[in-house]
Amino acid sequence: xxxRVSSTLKxxxxxxxxxxxxxxxxxxxxxxxxxxALMPVxxxxxxxxxxxxxxxxxxxxxxxxxxxxNTFWLLxxxxxxxxxxxxxxxxxxTMCRFPGRRVFEWLLLFPLAIxxxxxxxxxxxxxxxxxPVQGLLRTLFGWQSAREYFFPEIRSLGGAMxxxxxxxxxxxxxxxxxxxxxxxxxxxxxxxxLGRGPWRTFSTVSLPAARPAIVVGVSLALMETLNDYGxxxxxxxxxxxxxxxxxxxxxxxxxxxxxxxTTMLVFVILLITLERISRRHQKVYQQSSSRFRPLPAYTxxxxxxxxxxxxxxxPVLAGFVIPVLVLGRLAIVYFEESWTPAxxxxxxxxxxxxxxxxLLALLVALFIAYSRRxxxxxxxxxxxxxxxxxxxxxxAVLAVGILVPFAAFDNTLDALLREYVGVSSGLLLxxxxxxxxxxxxxxxxxxxxxxxxxxxxxxxxxxDMAARTLGYRAGQALVRYHLPxxxxxxxxxxxxxxxxxxxxxxxxxxxxxxxxxxxxxxxxQFASDEMLGEAALGSLTIVLVxxxxxxxxxxxxxxxxxxxxxPAR
Amino acid sequence: xxPMQSHQSDRSPVATRPLLEVRNISCNYELERAVFDLSLTVxxxxxxxxxxxxxxxxxxxxxAIAGFHxxxxxxxxxxxxxxxxxxxxxxPEARRVGMVFQDHALFPHLSVQNNIASGLHQVSARDRxxxxxxxxxRMGLTRHAKRYPHELxxxxxxxxxxxxxxxxxxLLLLMDEPFSNxxxxxxxxxxxxxxxxxxxxxxxxxxxxxxxNDAFALGDKVGVMEDGAIxxxxxxYNLYHRPQNHFVADFIGSGVFLEGALYSVNGVTxxxxxxxxxxxxxxxxxxxxxVLIRPDDVIYDPQGPVKAQVIRRAFKGAExxxxxxxxxxxxxxxxxxxxxxxxxxDEVSVRLEVDHLVVFPKGSIPE
Numbered sequence: 028x029x030x031r032v033s034s035t036l037k038x039x040x041x042x043x044x045x046x047x048x049x050x051x052x053x054x055x056x057x058x059x060x061x062x063x064a065l066m067p068v069x070x071x072x073x074x075x076x077x078x079x080x081x082x083x084x085x086x087x088x089x090x091x092x093x094x095x096x097n098t099f100w101l102l103x104x105x106x107x108x109x110x111x112x113x114x115x116x117x118x119x120x121t122m123c124r125f126p127g128r129r130v131f132e133w134l135l136l137f138p139l140a141i142x143x144x145x146x147x148x149x150x151x152x153x154x155x156x157x158x159p160v161q162g163l164l165r166t167l168f169g170w171q172s173a174r175e176y177f178f179p180e181i182r183s184l185g186g187a188m189x190x191x192x193x194x195x196x197x198x199x200x201x202x203x204x205x206x207x208x209x210x211x212x213x214x215x216x217x218x219x220x221l222g223r224g225p226w227r228t229f230s231t232v233s234l235p236a237a238r239p240a241i242v243v244g245v246s247l248a249l250m251e252t253l254n255d256y257g258x259x260x261x262x263x264x265x266x267x268x269x270x271x272x273x274x275x276x277x278x279x280x281x282x283x284x285x286x287x288x289t290t291m292l293v294f295v296i297l298l299i300t301l302e303r304i305s306r307r308h309q310k311v312y313q314q315s316s317s318r319f320r321p322l323p324a325y326t327x328x329x330x331x332x333x334x335x336x337x338x339x340x341x342p343v344l345a346g347f348v349i350p351v352l353v354l355g356r357l358a359i360v361y362f363e364e365s366w367t368p369a370x371x372x373x374x375x376x377x378x379x380x381x382x383x384x385x386l387l388a389l390l391v392a393l394f395i396a397y398s399r400r401x402x403x404x405x406x407x408x409x410x411x412x413x414x415x416x417x418x419x420x421x422x423a424v425l426a427v428g429i430l431v432p433f434a435a436f437d438n439t440l441d442a443l444l445r446e447y448v449g450v451s452s453g454l455l456l457x458x459x460x461x462x463x464x465x466x467x468x469x470x471x472x473x474x475x476x477x478x479x480x481x482x483x484x485x486x487x488x489x490x491d492m493a494a495r496t497l498g499y500r501a502g503q504a505l506v507r508y509h510l511p512x513x514x515x516x517x518x519x520x521x522x523x524x525x526x527x528x529x530x531x532x533x534x535x536x537x538x539x540x541x542x543x544x545x546x547x548x549x550x551x552q553f554a555s556d557e558m559l560g561e562a563a564l565g566s567l568t569i570v571l572v573x574x575x576x577x578x579x580x581x582x583x584x585x586x587x588x589x590x591x592x593x594p595a596r
Numbered sequence: 597x598x599p600m601q602s603h604q605s606d607r608s609p610v611a612t613r614p615l616l617e618v619r620n621i622s623c624n625y626e627l628e629r630a631v632f633d634l635s636l637t638v639x640x641x642x643x644x645x646x647x648x649x650x651x652x653x654x655x656x657x658x659x660a661i662a663g664f665h666x667x668x669x670x671x672x673x674x675x676x677x678x679x680x681x682x683x684x685x686x687x688p689e690a691r692r693v694g695m696v697f698q699d700h701a702l703f704p705h706l707s708v709q710n711n712i713a714s715g716l717h718q719v720s721a722r723d724r725x726x727x728x729x730x731x732x733x734r735m736g737l738t739r740h741a742k743r744y745p746h747e748l749x750x751x752x753x754x755x756x757x758x759x760x761x762x763x764x765x766x767l768l769l770l771m772d773e774p775f776s777n778x779x780x781x782x783x784x785x786x787x788x789x790x791x792x793x794x795x796x797x798x799x800x801x802x803x804x805x806x807x808x809n810d811a812f813a814l815g816d817k818v819g820v821m822e823d824g825a826i827x828x829x830x831x832x833y834n835l836y837h838r839p840q841n842h843f844v845a846d847f848i849g850s851g852v853f854l855e856g857a858l859y860s861v862n863g864v865t866x867x868x869x870x871x872x873x874x875x876x877x878x879x880x881x882x883x884x885x886x887v888l889i890r891p892d893d894v895i896y897d898p899q900g901p902v903k904a905q906v907i908r909r910a911f912k913g914a915e916x917x918x919x920x921x922x923x924x925x926x927x928x929x930x931x932x933x934x935x936x937x938x939x940x941x942d943e944v945s946v947r948l949e950v951d952h953l954v955v956f957p958k959g960s961i962p963e
Contacts, residue, residue, distance in 0.1 A: 492688070500689055
């Protein structure tokens with residue numbers, strides 16, 4: 028009887044809770060923030076098109092092709108590496124039972140704590156000619172010089188692929204793991220009953236169903252690869268990021284930098300598209316049932332168990348344990364030289380800058396997420412989307428996109444003041460930490476926004492209505508009732524953004540004021556001067572701080588069977 | 597049928613202005629029309645209900661009254677003040693309405709007394725304390741003042757929600773499916789309790805629900821809604837016994853429709869005998885019609901003229917609901933006292949005793 032009625036009117040849960048119908052300060056503010064977040068990308072493209080074509084022509088004739096091809100090969104190599112490592116380990120820990128599985132389940136996340144440039148520094152020290160590995164080989168075999176034996180060149184494109192793969196595979200691992208966990212047990216059982224063995228079930232049922240999640244993981248890892256500057260610079264692999272910095276700082280051409288940045292945006296758009304499309308498929312393929320049912324497991328024993336343990340232990344050893352040991356040893360050996368007042372200043376800079384950026388990102392995220400809750404609608408949904416695109420834009424590209432408009436603003440302001448007031452404002456935005464803060468917020472807003480939105484969704488809409496009918500305005504309701512209820516989510520958001528900022532290198536390096544150092548830039552400077560020992564303490568600090576969210580994530584994993592969502596938000 | 601007129605005609609001619617007036621409002625929900633040209637009027641101290649299946653637009657009406665949903669046409673007046681119109685939107689916090697929700701929406705981080713105090717932020721600390729103590733007392737919650745919502749039972753949470761909504765002395769109380777989260781027994785008790793409390797304190801209230809028992813327990817007047825419009829605005833008694841269309845007849849209570857034909861201005865011939873109406877029927881003699889037979893219209897009578905076979909039975913405690921099939925293959929629902937313990941397949945004799953004949957022209961059943 029009711030079916031007719033309910034089919035004519037769609038029942039969709041709550042849209043807006045504002046009470047105010049049309050445009051409000053919340054809405055206007057959110058749109059403005061979204062536009063600000065979009066500004067760097069717009070500025071890059073505008074500036075690249077607007078600038079004279081000489082540099083572009085020069086770039087096309089000389090180095091652009093090698094930048095693009097190096098980037099392409101690096102992305103391909105890292106993509107294959109994270110795919111193989113991430114999927115195989117995820118499948119083993121979810122579908123098989125072997126000794127140590129439960130420990131590996133969370134240990135496999137640990138390499139996420141290490142920035143790519145730090146692992147590159149650690150392995151260079153470990154594997155270079157004067158390092159312990161080659162030294163041991165020479166002692167064992169009695170070799171006298173490098174000409175007597177073959178050892179692969181660490182500081183190469185291949186090296187970059189391997190080391191980036193080692194710290195970026197957890198993106199794939201996390202998403203593939205939850206995709207495998209969410210697959211319907213029934214479907215797997217049907218496949219077995221229909222006579223498919225474990226391998227055929229994996230290749231014809233599990234893997235295709237998890238494909239969207241895996242693609243999301245790979246595209247996130249590739250966004251990080253594209254973002255990397257520290258590793259490729261240290262290994263002298265001229266990718267587009269390295270080229271951008273070289274053209275900008277080395278050749279002094281910001282316009283050329285902008286043009287390379289625009290070319291990079293093509294890669295960015297491809298990766299975002301790949302991620303978005305896969306996320307849509309993911310929603311269809313992964314429909315988690317509320318009922319808990321343990322997955323049927325293949326119990327491994329003997330050599331098979333040994334193989335499984337080896338496959339899971341290798342990435343953890345190579346991606347976390349070895350680099351941390353190497354850095355730890357160096358940090359102890361070089362402690363006297365490293366633990367200086369200057370170091371403490373850099374550490375303070377890092378902490379202060381990252382903490383401010385994290386708090387500001389939280390405020391912006393709260394504002395946008397709450398506006399969206401108040402108003403609903405497509406415009407704000409789009410604004411949220413735009414505001415969270417920064418995670419895909421490489422730091423170097425952001426730096427160009429921020430410096431151009433900030434410098435223009437500073438110059439205009441300075442000129443105006445000189446003319447009318449007779450004072451100089453100097454570089455108000457472009458020459459101060461404001462530029463770095465802005466870059467951090469744009470780049471990591473997605474993380475904060477994701478956390479805040481997820482927490483807010485858990486607060487029932489009737490809570491808003493209750494507060495409003497009890498006489499509170501929208502802003503008062505937010506402060507009195509929402510904030511206490513989403514404390515946990517806000518804390519997580521601040522912490523993750525804080526750590527991401529601590530690790531960030533390219534934007535910090537390009538936008539920092541003269542003589543201003545953070546831990547990341549300090550580590551980079553020493554490494555560039557081949558002083559890996561002096562860089563170790565800073566590197567280790569960054570890794571230890573980076574471990575905090577990873578440990579948190581691990582605890583969530585070991586507590587609950589499922590960890591939904593993705594590491595990027 | 598238009599609720600405003602039928603309602604006002606029931607009232608004494610003394611010109612007491614209604615507390616709530618909803619005039620010809622229309623609302624969209626996610627770009628689709630959810631409420632069409634709807635009007636209703638509620639007087640001071642009156643409790644009314646909007647009753648309808650999910651998706652009929654009843655909650656949208658409530659949200660529009662509270663100020664969470666804009667209107668596209670018409671207007672809403674509370675205490676003679678226009679609060680909603682096409683270009684008017686008084687924010688919810690300025691409307692002086694109280695609201696109670698299906699999930700209670702208690703603030704989980706506040707104790708019972710702080711929950712109740714949360715609407716009293718504009719009064720002095722002393723008055724606030726007094727008002728909270730008074731509310732706790734009235735709701736029988738004094739012992740639980742310092743507890744937190746998750747430590748309370750469903751019924752206690754319900755009372756806290758009500759106390760919180762009433763503490764600021766709103767002009768109008770709005771309730772959205774307030775009893776849906778409670779189990780059946782508690783639900784009936786709370787319905788009665790809340791109804792008594794509202795009556796005693798002379799509180800004007802609009803409730804929406806999909807449950808007719810809730811509506812009947814609380815509403816002086818009930819508006820049955822279908823597809824964004826009120827199809828009948830009436831007392832619970834009339835909704836059951838004098839439904840004005842098929843939808844209401846179908847939605848309220850149970851029963852079957854019997855085909856028949858008018859043999860006089862107030863008589864209908866059916867396969868189960870002739871039935872007569874107290875009032876004249878609207879159609880010309882000879883028209884094909886359908887007659888609503890409620891389960892309580894079918895009386896067990898060993899001498900009854902209609903013979904039928906039991907094909908299904910559902911035990912309801914004091915009564916048993918039988919599904920019967922007559923020799924002429926007509927299906928009837930019948931509610932007999934529990935001591936009539938027939939088994940499936942048994943033959944029973946019944947007669948029809950229809951006090952209020954509900955007749956619709958044939959073919960108006962929405963199938």
